[in-house]
């Protein structure tokens with residue numbers, strides 16, 4: 112069914128923000144999640160050198176890119192096309208839709224109101240998935256491989272195109288599968304073969320005993336077996352590529368593996384996938400307990416005060432295909448429902464995290480660095496018309512507090528990067 116178009120909400124840009132996290136993140140006070148963060152924002156902003164124009168961007172700690180999706184066929188029939196115009200590669204002009212209340216009011220008072228917005232980069236409707244990946248993700252992925260942590264998130268109201276940008280479609284995959292493909296192409300031939308070193312808490316790692324390693328391998332096998340069952344034939348929401356054929360096209364440059372590392376440097380890659388749904392955190396890779404309930408996870412802090420999700424499963428992956436299989440398994444468990452504008456709307460914030468252990472592979476392997484790449488697809492704030500998951504009582508997401516948790520992480524990163 113075609114969605115009902117609402118002139119007040121028709122301009123639906125989506126944003127992708129990329130935050131470089133400092134090597135050591137400082138404490139995130141879990142209680143702060145419920146506080147008003149506007150003060151924090153101004154604090155972080157005031158600690159920047161504001162004599163520099165646009166100093167967020169100058170220092171390159173935060174990049175905010177705007178992607179404007181093409182109009183759908185039903186939108187084309189409406190008179191919305193003139194609402195947004197791209198001025199140049201970093202700015203857009205917005206006008207209220209002609210028949211909207213905002214337009215009528217502004218015309219009455221002072222003529223049609225226009226607003227200009229600036230971004231790190233603006234991507235127009237003709238931008239392909241490949242071009243968008245090249246323009247936004249290639250550098251962060253490269254930095255990540257060199258040991259810098261990054262937080263990437265898509266942000267926008269329902270139907271803006273966040274999930275399309277994040278996951279993509281079967282024919283044209285989005286930034287997440289492309290990221291995994293680039294990562295594995297780069298570390299090709301340099302994978303650490305054992306599973307004895309595992310990320311732990313925030314940026315730590317642990318050495319597994321032989322017994323623990325066996326358990327780890329058994330767990331990985333059981334998860335991968337589950338992924339075989341996780342096809343999307345019964346789902347209306349098949350959003351990812353089945354196999355990695357499309358990914359062959361990802362940047363030619365990315366096909367070169369890392370050559371700058373010492374010959375003993377190896378990489379161990381681990382992923383986790385969770386969602387925040389109505390303020391509760393669930394593991395998307397291991398969601399069902401014996402009593403068929405989803406296990407609720409909690410935020411915790413390590414001794415340095417860095418926050419992490421306790422008991423979240425980390426799975427070691429050996430190639431991009433394994434990563435896609437885990438992504439698909441997780442998506443099967445994600446909370447999805449209908450909104451007025453999107454029949455297949457993500458109702459939770461999904462967080463896919465990749466951790467890389469850089470390992471000096473000598474007689475006694477030594478982890479020299481743990482870095483993380485956090486990819487969040489934030490739910491658009493909108494009331495649902497019906498839920499997909501039977502028995503769901505809570506039908507709304509886009510929850511303010513959980514969004515603030517992620518924003519809080521950004522602020523924290525900003526503050527720390529000012530200090531360092």
Ligand SMILES: Nc1ncnc2c1ncn2[C@@H]1O[C@H](COP(=O)(O)OP(=O)(O)OP(=O)(O)O)[C@@H](O)[C@H]1O
Pocket residue numbers: 125179180181267268269270271272273274275276450453455456457458489490491492
């Ligand atoms: N760049 C694009 N090119 C073509 N189609 C797009 C593009 N971006 C989004 N779409 C289409 O627009 C619709 C809405 O996109 P999507 O589901 O990604 O929105 P969303 O922001 O994730 O919404 P929600 O928050 O409700 O989950 C989908 O049908 C999607 O295929």
